[in-house]
Amino acid sequence: MARPAPRTPVLLFGVLALYILLQSAWWMWLLLSKDRDMHAVQQQLLEAGIVPQLPVRLPEHTLMMVLGEGLVFLVLLLVALWIILRTMRHELSLARQQRDFLMAASHELRTPIAALKLHLQTLERPNLDPGRREALAAFARADVDRLHALAEQVLLASRLDEHAVAPVLAPVDLAEATRGLLEEARRSFGHGHRIECLLPATMRATTDVATYRSVLTNLLENACKYSPSGSLITIGLQLSNRMVRLSVEDHGPGIAEEDRGRIFQKFYRGGNEATRHTRGTGLGLFIVRRLLEDMGGRVEYLPVVPHGSNFIALIPDRT
Numbered sequence: 001m002a003r004p005a006p007r008t009p010v011l012l013f014g015v016l017a018l019y020i021l022l023q024s025a026w027w028m029w030l031l032l033s034k035d036r037d038m039h040a041v042q043q044q045l046l047e048a049g050i051v052p053q054l055p056v057r058l059p060e061h062t063l064m065m066v067l068g069e070g071l072v073f074l075v076l077l078l079v080a081l082w083i084i085l086r087t088m089r090h091e092l093s094l095a096r097q098q099r100d101f102l103m104a105a106s107h108e109l110r111t112p113i114a115a116l117k118l119h120l121q122t123l124e125r126p127n128l129d130p131g132r133r134e135a136l137a138a139f140a141r142a143d144v145d146r147l148h149a150l151a152e153q154v155l156l157a158s159r160l161d162e163h164a165v166a167p168v169l170a171p172v173d174l175a176e177a178t179r180g181l182l183e184e185a186r187r188s189f190g191h192g193h194r195i196e197c198l199l200p201a202t203m204r205a206t207t208d209v210a211t212y213r214s215v216l217t218n219l220l221e222n223a224c225k226y227s228p229s230g231s232l233i234t235i236g237l238q239l240s241n242r243m244v245r246l247s248v249e250d251h252g253p254g255i256a257e258e259d260r261g262r263i264f265q266k267f268y269r270g271g272n273e274a275t276r277h278t279r280g281t282g283l284g285l286f287i288v289r290r291l292l293e294d295m296g297g298r299v300e301y302l303p304v305v306p307h308g309s310n311f312i313a314l315i316p317d318r319t
Contacts, residue, residue, distance in 0.1 A: 013088060017081050024077070028070050098267055109150065112143040119143070142188075150281070156214070157266065157283045160290040167208040167295050169318050174212060174244060175203040178237055181216055189221050192229040198236040205244055205317040211291045212246075212315065215299075218284040219248040219311050226309070227252030243297075244315040251308040260301060264289040288313065 119140040123133060159165050178199055186195060216235075223233045227250040236247040255263060262268045267282040288299050292313055302310040 013081075013085060020077060020081075021074075024070065024073065028066050031066055094267075109147070112146045116140055116143040116147075145188075153281065153283050153287065157287055157290075160287065160294070161266075163294070165291070165294060167211060169206055169208055171204060171206050171319070172209045172212075173202050174205055174207070174237060174239075175199045175201065177209060177212065178216065178235065181213055182220075182235065185217070185220055185224075190224050190233070193224050193227065194230065194232045195220075196232060196234050198234065200237070200239075203237060203239050203244075204319075205239060205315075206319040207244065207315055207317060208295060211295060212244075215288050215291055215313050215315070216246060216248070218288050219246075219313065222284050222311070223248050223250035223252070223309070226250065239317065242317040242319065244313075244317055246313040246315065247310060248313075249304060249308065249310040251304065254303055254307045254309050255301065263301065264299065285311075 119136045122128070123136050123140075128136075156165070178197065182190075182195060182197060220233070220235070227233065231251045233251075234247075234249045236245070236249070238245040259268075264285050266286040268286075269282040285299075288311075292299050292315065295316060297313065297315045299314070300312045302312065304310050
């Protein structure tokens with residue numbers, strides 16, 4: 001469950017809005033009161049013959065004028081307050097997401113760095129068994145690869161924000177590319193899951209293979225992170241009407257309904273970052289969405305019954 005936004009700014013905003021409304025109501029009452037007093041004085045002066053007959057504005061006319069001007073002012077004020085409130089909530093949400101990203105990134109960096117330090121310290125032992133030495137070297141390389149992947153993900157998200165990623169279109173066999181990438185995934189983050197593929201023998205399309213690999217990697221890694229170890233993950237690939245349809249379905253807990261409209265936002269992760277046990281930075285699904293949008297595609301989320309998630313990436317075939 002996401003943490004509520006800080007209440008102090010919202011409370012101050014509410015107090016300020018209430019003060020402005022009360023001040024406006026007081027101004028209208030004061031104006032009408034003064035107008036009634038002036039009208040009464042004019043009537044007394046006329047009845048006493050002190051002043052000649054002058055055109056007198058009736059209180060009803062003043063009331064209509066004040067109500068009209070007050071209504072316009074109130075509408076403008078409410079619109080301005082609504083815009084300010086929406087902007088403030090957006091900024092608070094963005095600040096929370098950025099704070100959560102820093103916490104998640106710190107954890108993502110600290111874990112492989114600590115493991116890498118331990119492996120290197122062990123490798124310094126003079127009488128270390130050669131087999132053990134090779135295993136530790138492999139673990140160290142895996143930690144370096146994890147750090148490199150995190151750095152590449154952060155850099156890619158930054159470049160996507162600046163629209164600095166240009167697709168490079170080329171003919172490619174997506175079925176073959178998918179099988180090769182899945183073999184890599186099974187040896188790394190996907191080794192604890194059953195990954196099944198519903199792929200044709202071949203699928204020729206003209207697209208950006210780097211974008212395709214990044215989309216599939218992020219969706220598959222997301223499925224592995226949020227589904228139980230040993231559970232089934234299904235990869236589907238179809239081509240219809242010059243549109244590639246890539247689906248990644250898992251049987252994890254799924255995504256809460258209140259989070260579904262925000263999962264593709266930068267840094268967004270449902271829940272409390274301070275108590276989270278699932279690693280991640282909140283950039284994967286954002287990268288997927290932006291890469292696909294830059295190519296004229298899109299990504300969709302569908303819940304799986306009784307539980308699970310199905311992400312569908314639609315990628316144009318530029319053949």
